[in-house]
Amino acid sequence: MAATAAATITLSSVDHSAFNVTSIDLAKLLMGPFALNGSVTFYGTKAGTSTPVVQKFDYTGNWTTFWFNPNFTDLSSLSWSQGVATRFEFDNINITSAVPEAETWAMLLAGLGMLGWVARRQRA
DSSP states (O other): OBOOTTOEEEEEOTTOOOEEEEEEEEEESSOSTTOOOEEEEEEEEETTTOOEEEEEEEEOSSOEEEEOOTTSOSEEEEEEEOOSSSOEEEEEEEEEESSOOHHHHHHHHHHHHHHHHHHHHHHO
16 A cells, blocks of 8 residues: 555554554655655554554665564554655554454353363362
């Protein structure tokens, strides 16, 4: 995807649940002698506390994967923008859920229940 000039992109969950961001791929949109290298700064907002987290990546050409620092967890939103002179493309934003789904908890409890049942049966 490529953002339009001077645009701000904001990601947030539809159901307002927290999420983690691990990496993103960035590349210059324009190539050639007049293309400028650039940087992009990502701004995250922690869920619940609204604490800001910030990280800057410098990109110079071809597709490169950039890894977010461990502070980019339990976010309610992630945003970034680009200027008119330094345009970039982004792809492969790796986002995971910060809170286990209800099904995960149900499977954990069912597994623990089965372990308890087996242990009790072995004692009898």
